Amino acid sequence: xxxxxxxxxxxxxxxxxxxFSSAFSASEKPAEKKAVKLKVLLLPFLEFAPLYVAQEExxxxxxxxxxxLVTMTTSTQAIPSLLQGELDVICSAVRPGLFNAMVxxxxxxxxxxxxxxPSAGCSxxxxxxxxxxxxxxxxxxxxxSEKRIQVGTVLQTxxxxxxxxxLNSAGYSSDVLEIRNLPAPVRFExxxxxxxxxxxxxEPWLSRALxxxxxxxxLPAPEIVPNMxxxxxxxGERLLRREAExxxxxxxxYLRAARLLNQGKTPRNIELLAKFTKLDQDLxxxxxxxxxxDDGKINTDRLAEYQKWxxxxxxxxxxxxxxxxxxxxxxIHADQLLESSSHQ
Numbered sequence: 254x255x256x257x258x259x260x261x262x263x264x265x266x267x268x269x270x271x272x273f274s275s276a277f278s279a280s281e282k283p284a285e286k287k288a289v290k291l292k293v294l295l296l297p298f299l300e301f302a303p304l305y306v307a308q309e310e311x312x313x314x315x316x317x318x319x320x321x322l323v324t325m326t327t328s329t330q331a332i333p334s335l336l337q338g339e340l341d342v343i344c345s346a347v348r349p350g351l352f353n354a355m356v357x358x359x360x361x362x363x364x365x366x367x368x369x370x371p372s373a374g375c376s377x378x379x380x381x382x383x384x385x386x387x388x389x390x391x392x393x394x395x396x397x398s399e400k401r402i403q404v405g406t407v408l409q410t411x412x413x414x415x416x417x418x419x420l421n422s423a424g425y426s427s428d429v430l431e432i433r434n435l436p437a438p439v440r441f442e443x444x445x446x447x448x449x450x451x452x453x454x455x456e457p458w459l460s461r462a463l464x465x466x467x468x469x470x471x472l473p474a475p476e477i478v479p480n481m482x483x484x485x486x487x488x489g490e491r492l493l494r495r496e497a498e499x500x501x502x503x504x505x506x507y508l509r510a511a512r513l514l515n516q517g518k519t520p521r522n523i524e525l526l527a528k529f530t531k532l533d534q535d536l537x538x539x540x541x542x543x544x545x546x547d548d549g550k551i552n553t554d555r556l557a558e559y560q561k562w563x564x565x566x567x568x569x570x571x572x573x574x575x576x577x578x579x580x581x582x583x584x585i586h587a588d589q590l591l592e593s594s595s596h597q
Contacts, residue, residue: 288319289499291492294331294343295322297530298437299377299456300345300368300543305529307510316502326436335361335489342503343487347411349568351487352560355578356570362493362580365486365504365549367511370415372479377456377542378412379473380419381463386450387471393424401429405443405452408434409568412453413477414559419452422477456540457532461541481555493580504549504587510544511590518542549584 293303304322307313313320325331328345332354335343344367345351355361370376382390402425406413417427433440434448441458443449451471454462462468474481486507492500514522518538526542527534553575560572 269588286317288314288317289502290319290321290409290415291341291499291503292321292339294328294335294340294345295324296328296344297324297326299526299530299540302526302529303367303507303510303514303542303545304344306514306525307506309525309528310510310513312506312509313503313545316506317405318499318502318506320503321527328496333363335487337410338489338491341491343489345487346407346484347556347559349409349563350399351485352563352573352578356573360490360493361487363485363578364488364493364500364580364583365507366482366546366551367484367486368543368545369483369552370474370478370481371544373475376473376475377541378453378461378483379470380416380451380477381444381454381459381468382451382471383447383467384469385467385553387469388561390423390471401431402451403431403433403449405433405435405440405449406431407436407440409563409566411478411481411483411559412455414562415474416451416453418562419472419477428511456542457530458597460536460540463543478555480552481559482551485551486549488580488583493543497582501583501586502585507588508549508587508591511549512547514542515545515547548588550580550581553579 258278270483293304308320308322314405323331323340328343329348329350331340331343331345332350336354336358355363368377370378402420404416404420406416413432417430417432420430421427433443435443435449435452437455437458440449440452441454441462444452444454445462445465445468459470463470486504488500492503514526516522523534523537526532526537529536556575556578557572560569563569564572
């Protein structure tokens, strides 16, 4: 198969050009050696689907990697496991616990951006409101400064950041916001039942909510925080230092999957996403799918703004420089190899 030939060519190029110590020699192919085993966190949400796709499409295996995908409901649970070497890679929402762990341990770093808020177009995340709330908002007046607003989001994440930023811009003080820390399925139910007034909702729950005629989108994420990083890949000490070339193989496989999904709602992509999420294909075809970085690079300016907000709320020790949390070696090398292979 052509994909297999390209993968083999990339393996040889990686081995010949990457200078770190590795389990692979320049003259060997993955099929001729024992696979390198890795444990990788997979969160069961659309935004982290490239990891599943890389496994399902055989991209990890193409580079001699035997990846065990370990499922948890939140990356907060996984950070200690990454620090202790029980996991090699985690996918994570951007959150203060991640920055604090990086600065305190010095053993983990972000190595790729995953999903982000595009600057325009269909957004997989939005602030959903009931139409009667929107009508009251448009009337404005004294109600803005006095009535408390029940907000459904995930505390301290970029989702919380952009909801608060939107409400502040609309004239609501942070003092009137009652932040309800709710995971995605619970948040959707709370919003639909009316126990929260507004909510940051991502797909597929957003499409489900909009099936109700009383629900509307107030502000899509691109109007508030365009090009915001929302999810990242994080390497532990093993791939950052001891087996960096293995980390490079992993990145090539990951970026192949991200680029595949960025091709949009192809029949194969919808099939893969339906299998991963257990969602109906018709729903996925109606949804706005997450957008992934083709090159894995991140917007450090947006992350600086987010960290300043965290610091103001005393959720982080200080604002980190990009050098303290970001290691771009892997995405630079993998992107160069993928680009060169596409011209062969």
